[in-house]
Amino acid sequence: MLFDKLNLLFLATVAASVAYCLAVPGAFFVQVILWATLAATLGAGIRFVMLVGELNIGTSAFYGIGGYTAAYLTTAYGLPFGVALVAAGIAGGLVAAVFGYATMRTSGAYFMLISFAFAEIFRMLVVESDFLGGNNGIIGLFVSVEYEPYFAATVVAILATLISALAVIENSSLGKSFIAIREREEIARSVGINVLAIRVLCLVISSVVIAVAGACSGFITHLVTPNDYTFMIAVFALAYVKLGGEEHPTGPILGAILLTLAAQYLISFGAYQQVFFGTVIAVAMILLPQGITGRLRDLVRLTAKRTARDAG
C-alpha cells in the first residue's frame, strides 16, 4: 500500500541523509539536512498531540525548554552533548506533565489559547532571566572537536529514531486510545480509559521528543535566544503537517522537507518568509485539505478502482 511505501521512502531518506552527513560533514547541504530534520521532528511532535485532538502551540516552548536546558548545562557545567540531550528530554517531559495535568481538562480552542499563552510566558520568562542570558541568550554550545565530523549524522539518526518511535506508539493500542479520545471522549471513558491521564501522557511523549530536538537545535547554531523559540515555531510545524497531510506520520516529514527546501530560496525575503508560511497553510487547506499524502492516497485508490473496473 501507499503508506507502506512512504514508510520505506522515509527510511531510505534517513539512510541517505546519514550517509551524506558522514561523507561530507562540512558541506552546506548538511546544514539544510539538519534544518529539515529539526522541522520534521517539530511536525511529527505537533501532529502527535493532534492524535488526541489538540493543537499545541506550546510546542515552541517545549522546543525552547530543550534548547535552554542543553545550553545551560553545557555552558555552566560543561556537560557533554549526549547528557545534555537526555536532560533536555527529561526537562521537557516533566514540564509537560505539570502543564498538561493543569490544562488538558480543557480542549479545542480553549486548550489552543492556553498553550499559546504558555508559549508566550516561556519566552517572556527567558527574556527576564539573567542566568539564561535575557534577550542575548546563551552562546557556546559545542560538541567536542574530535566528535564534530559525526555530529550531523548523529542528530539525524537520533531524531529519525524518535520520529519512528512516535509512529510506533501511534500504531500501538496506546495510540488507538489517543485516537479514540479524539473520536469520541464519552466512549473512551465508558470503556475504562482515564482520559485526562492518557491525554497528558500523549503531551508528555510529544514534548520529550520536541525538547530533544530543541537541544539539537542549540548545538547546530551554537546559540539559543528567546527569538529562536517563539510561537512561530508551532505555526511552522502546523504548516508542515497541513501541507504534508496529517493522516499518516510521514505527512509532516514530507511537508517539513519541502518547506525547508523552499525556505532556502526565501531567506532573502526576510520577514515575508512568515507571510509565505501563513499562505502555505491557507492554500494547502483549500487545495489539499488532506495534505499531499492524503491526495496521493486518494489518487492511488482511484487508480486501483479504475483498474479493477477495467479488468472486471
Place this chain on the structure above:
Amino acid sequence: MPAETQPLFAAEGITKRFGGLVAVSDVSFEISRGEILGLIGPNGAGKSTIFNLISGFYRVTRGRTVFQGQDVSSLPIWKLARIGLARTFQHDSLLKGMTVRDNILVATTQFIRNPAEREKRMSETIDIMGLGEVLDEKASNLPHGHQRILSIAIAFSGRPALLCLDEPLTGFNQTEVLGGLDIIRRLREEFATTVLIVEHNMRAVMSLCDRILVLHHGKLLGSGSPEEVQNDPAIIEAYLGKSE
C-alpha cells in the same frame, strides 16, 4: 451480606435535579445477579437520566448508587467501567473513523494488556456478536444494524458484570430485532452478564426481560414481570391515557 445473595446493583433513593427541574425523584430499585431488567416509561419519564446516573455520566443530587456492595455514586466513569459496569450510547455510539477491529481493540486493551490474551478475548467478542465479516470496515461505513451490534460489542469487551443498553434495538427490522435479542440472551447464558435495558420496542422488551421497572414523571410507577406490568391498570393508564 454474602456476595451471592447481595444484589449486583442498588439505587437507594436517587434524585436528580437540573436547576428547578426534578428529573428523577427518590427512586429505589435493585438489580439481581444474572437478571435482565427492562426500564420503560413514556418519553420524558426519566429513563435516560436514570441510565446516566447508573453509568456515572450524571451525579446523583441525593441518594446513592451501590455496585457490588460498594458506593459508586461519585466514581468517575472510567473507574466504573474498570470494575465492571459498562454502558452503550443511544447516539454516536461508535468510534466512527476507526475500523470495527480497532473499536473492539480500544475497548479490550483497557482490560487485557497481554497481546495474545487480548487477541483471544477479541475473537470471542467478534464471534458472539457476528462481526467477523466486517472487521476491516470503517465503523461509519457499516449498515445501521451492524453499528448497533458493534456498540454492544464495545461495551461488552471488558466482560462487565452489569451491561447497560440504551435503546439497542432502535431502527432494527423484525429479523434484526430477533438477532439482537438472541445476542443479549447469550451474553447472560454464556457469560452470566446482568443486563439493564432501556428500549422502546415493547414486544422485544416483554419477550426479553425477567422483570420490568416502569417510570413515570421521574418516579417509579411499578415493577414486576412482563405479564404483571402489562396488566397493571396504573401502568396502562400512564402509557395509554385513561380508558373511557
